[in-house]
Amino acid sequence: MKDSIKEDVQVAQDKEITRVQELTYELKVKDVMTTDAVTVSPKDTMNQLREILRIRRISGIPVVEGNQLVGIVSIEDLIKCLAHGEMDASIEEKMSKEVETLYADEPLVRAVSKFDRYGFGRFPVIERDQGKLVGILTKGDIIEGLLKRLEIDYHEEEIHRYRASHIFEDIVADKTSLHFQYNIVGQDFNRAGESASGLRKTLLRLGLHPQIVRRAAIVAYEAEMNIVIFTNGGQISTQVQPELIKIVASDSGPGITDIEQAMQPGFSTAPEWVQELGFGAGMGLPNIKKCADEMDLTSQAGKRTVLRATIYIKERGN
Amino acid sequence: MKLQEIVNELSLEVRCAAHNLNKQVSGGYASDLLSDVIANSKKDNIWITLQIHQNIVGVASLKELAGIIIVNGRQPEEEALTKAEEENIPIMLTKLPAFEIVGRLYKLGIPGMG
Numbered sequence: 001m002k003d004s005i006k007e008d009v010q011v012a013q014d015k016e017i018t019r020v021q022e023l024t025y026e027l028k029v030k031d032v033m034t035t036d037a038v039t040v041s042p043k044d045t046m047n048q049l050r051e052i053l054r055i056r057r058i059s060g061i062p063v064v065e066g067n068q069l070v071g072i073v074s075i076e077d078l079i080k081c082l083a084h085g086e087m088d089a090s091i092e093e094k095m096s097k098e099v100e101t102l103y104a105d106e107p108l109v110r111a112v113s114k115f116d117r118y119g120f121g122r123f124p125v126i127e128r129d130q131g132k133l134v135g136i137l138t139k140g141d142i143i144e145g146l147l148k149r150l151e152i153d154y155h156e157e158e159i160h161r162y163r164a165s166h167i168f169e170d171i172v173a174d175k176t177s178l179h180f181q182y183n184i185v186g187q188d189f190n191r192a193g194e195s196a197s198g199l200r201k202t203l204l205r206l207g208l209h210p211q212i213v214r215r216a217a218i219v220a221y222e223a224e225m226n227i228v229i230f231t232n233g234g235q236i237s238t239q240v241q242p243e244l245i246k247i248v249a250s251d252s253g254p255g256i257t258d259i260e261q262a263m264q265p266g267f268s269t270a271p272e273w274v275q276e277l278g279f280g281a282g283m284g285l286p287n288i289k290k291c292a293d294e295m296d297l298t299s300q301a302g303k304r305t306v307l308r309a310t311i312y313i314k315e316r317g318n
Numbered sequence: 319m320k321l322q323e324i325v326n327e328l329s330l331e332v333r334c335a336a337h338n339l340n341k342q343v344s345g346g347y348a349s350d351l352l353s354d355v356i357a358n359s360k361k362d363n364i365w366i367t368l369q370i371h372q373n374i375v376g377v378a379s380l381k382e383l384a385g386i387i388i389v390n391g392r393q394p395e396e397e398a399l400t401k402a403e404e405e406n407i408p409i410m411l412t413k414l415p416a417f418e419i420v421g422r423l424y425k426l427g428i429p430g431m432g
Contacts, residue, residue: 193376197380221376221377225353278373281353287353287357
């Protein structure tokens with residue numbers, strides 16, 4: 001396994017840089033090390049060590065006194081003791097006192113070259129300032145750490161490929177507009193938020209800037225909550241154009257008596273049981289206003305309510 | 319600080335998305351009002367609440383929060399756990415009350431602002 005890392009790093013040196021090599025620079029030792037390392041005390045005996053190695057199925061252990069690393073003892077030391085019948089000896093007598101260590105904040109590439117240079121199976125990892133033992137690093141840890149990161153990369157790549165971000169550039173028209181509609185069931189708190197969440201995912205797939213998507217999703221979420229809490233249902237209709245997002249939330253009543261009052265942060269007419277669920281805090285409309293570039297609310301008592309919010313993609317979109 | 323370290327330090331019980339604890343936590347936000355969390359929490363924040371219904375997952379996913387800590391030993395509803403697993407949002411439980419867990423998080427270096 002060591003060789004494969006080394007090869008990768010070396011091949012990369014004379015050709016283009018591979019992702020694995022890049023990662024060995026990006027990742028730090030502490031990102032991949034095992035943090036809850038098993039340790040032994042210098043006063044323990046080799047017999048005790050044998051049990052620990054057997055139970056934990058490991059081949060080497062840092063020797064620690066207080067917080068300080070004082071040595072390292074491996075299965076090879078143990079075999080020597082077995083051969084010489086010295087199993088009652090203390091670990092202190094048989095451990096290696098000259099310990100090669102890694103710092104937790106070193107890039108992984110340093111660890112790779114150290115494994116290569118010394119041929120050891122593991123390095124204790126210490127904190128740079130205090131010299132305190134914070135973990136242990138094996139080649140297995142490196143491989144696992146790299147694989148995990150590659151998996152994350154692959155996942156992101158997949159999401160990226162799935163995006164239809166070029167859609168607006170590919171469409172030839174004088175005016176382009178995508179329309180997404182979500183039907184909201186009133187009083188259904190278990191499904192509340194699903195539309196906003198669906199819209200958020202859709203907008204991300206369109207490749208819109210995450211900041212823009214977040215604002216649009218908050219507008220949709222709060223509007224959806226209002227429809228769920230106060231009405232018997234309605235719709236959220238979203239239009240996405242190259243330069244803006246328009247969100248229109250509408251319902252069929254009962255309407256808002258005093259819009260100005262409804263816009264006041266903290267003002268709420270939500271029933272107590274709804275407030276206990278964490279909704280109806282009187283912050284929905286103010287939140288929408290904060291996230292939208294333009295907002296317009298029309299309603300009357302006993303009539304339908306229509307909320308229109310616009311978010312500009314280009315103007316304020318970083 | 320990573321979520322995993324917080325879980326270890328504060329002995330939190332991880333109820334779902336246990337494979338997603340490798341995230342770096344940017345700070346913390348404590349509130350039981352969902353709109354308040356939507357308005358004021360930041361990406362990768364850890365959220366402290368006593369709410370246990372599935373809408374907390376919607377909020378956490380909307381704001382891309384790192385995870386949710388439910389206080390006072392309250393048990394999340396089954397739907398909340400299912401949804402959190404789907405959305406990859408770790409839900410962690412503690413018996414401690416909100417004030418105490420926030421204090422301990424702050425002591426670990428998790429900021430409330432900035």
